[in-house]
Amino acid sequence: MRGYRLKILLLCLCLTALVTSEVYAFDFDAFKKQLEDNSESVTESLKKVDQLRGKVSTADEIEIGAKLTSGLLGAAPLVANAELQRYVNDVGSWVAAQSSRKELPWRFGVIQSQGVNAFAAPGGYIVVTLGLYQLLANEAQLATVLAHEIAHVVRKHHLEALQKTMKRDLWTDLTVEMVGDKQDRENMHKLINSGLQLYTTGLDRRYEFEADLYAVVLAARAGYDPYAFLDVLTTIDSINPDSSELAVFMNTHPPTSERLETLARKMDGRLDSYARGVDNAARFRSIAAKQ
C-alpha cells in the first residue's frame, strides 16, 4: 500500500515536472521568437533611421554621384587635355588621401566652362571649371580648391541636402533599392534632378564655411601652404560680383569677403607653421602652359 502511494506520488511529480518543463519550453520559444521579431524590427528601424539621416551605403553614394556627374558633364564636357586631367587627379587624390574617406574612388576633372566654379558630387566626384582653373596661380591654390570640394564629399553635405529637399518616404524607398522597378527608377531620377538643382541653388551657408575650414587643414596635411586658399578667395573677391562668370558661384556661396574674413580669423595663429608649405608654381605653370 505504501509502495502504491509512493508510485502515485512519483507519477504526480513526474507529470508536474513534464508539464512544467513543457510550459517553460513553450515560453522560451515564444520569447526567442519575440526577441527575433524585435531584433528584426529594431534593425529595420535603425536602417530607416540611418537612411533618413542620409546614411546611404557607400556603393549607393557613388552611384548617385556618378549620375550627378554625368549630368554636369553633359552640360560642359571635360577639357580635351589628358595631361591636365591627370594632373588634377593627382593633386586631388593626394589631398583626398589626407581625409577620413581616402578609400573612395576619387575622380577629378576640369570642365569646358568659362564660369568660375567647382562642383562636388557624392562618392568622390569633383569637377572644376576651366574659368576657375585659369584664375589659379599655383598647385597649392588648386589643392585648396579641390580640398574645399573634397570636404563637401567627406562631410556628405550634398547627401544631407538632398535628404532634406526630398520627401522622407521617397528617400527611404530609394535607398532600400537603388535599381529596381519603374517606380524606383523614377524616384532615382527625381533624386538626380534634385541633386543637380543643388548646383544652381547652393548648399546651406554653414556647409560652405565648414568646407572652407576643412579645406585649409587638408591642404596643410598634404604639405601645401593652406593660406593659398585665402589667395584664391581674394582673387575671386576682386572680380566684379555682377559678372556673368560668377553668376552661379555668387548665388550658391556666401559673400566671398565674408568667407575670407571668417576663415582668416579662424586660421589665425593655428596654421602659421604650415605657411611654408610648397606651392609648386613651376609644375602648375608647366601643365597650364600646354593647354
Place this chain on the structure above:
Amino acid sequence: MYFFLRIFLLFFLLGTAAQADQQGIVVRQATVYDDANSAARQIGKIPAGVTVSIFERRGGWQEIFSAERSMIGWVRIYQVRASSNPTVTEQKEDSRGFLSGLAAFSRKASGFFTQDSGATSSGTATIGVRGLSENEINSAQADFEELARMKKYASNRTRLTSFVAVGGLKASEVAHIPQDNK
C-alpha cells in the same frame, strides 16, 4: 641707420604707390607690425576704411603700405581686403559665352533623365533653374561617355608616389579647426 632706411623706403613708396601690385582697403582697425608675426614691434594702427597698397603675403600676414598714414608694415590678412584687380576684370570682357554655357548647364542639369522617365514634373523644372523654358529643359542629356573618360584619368598608387616625390610633398598630421572657435 635702420630708421633712415625705413624713411627712405617710405618716401620711395610714396612716389611709386600708384604702381603697387594691388590696392586694398582696411576693413577692420589694424595694428601694423614691422614683421609678419605678433611678437614683432608695433608700428601703429590704421583705422577701417583707409586705402592701402598691398604687397607680399606671408602666411596669415599681409604687407601693406598706407600713403595716408605714412606707414609700411604687416597686418593680419583678414584686416585688409583687396579691391578690384585689373588683370582679372579684363578677362571677363570676352567671356559672354558663359551665359549661354550657364543656360545650357542649368537646362541640362534640370531636365536630366526627363526623356527616359518622364519623372520631371513641372514643379521640378522650375525650382532650381532661372528663366528657362520647359522645352529647353526637355532637351537635356547626361553624358555617360564623358563620365567614363573622366574615370580613365583617375590617379593610381604608382602615379601618386611619383607625383608626391617630384613635388616635394610631405604629409603631416594637422588637427581640424573647431567650427566655433574665435
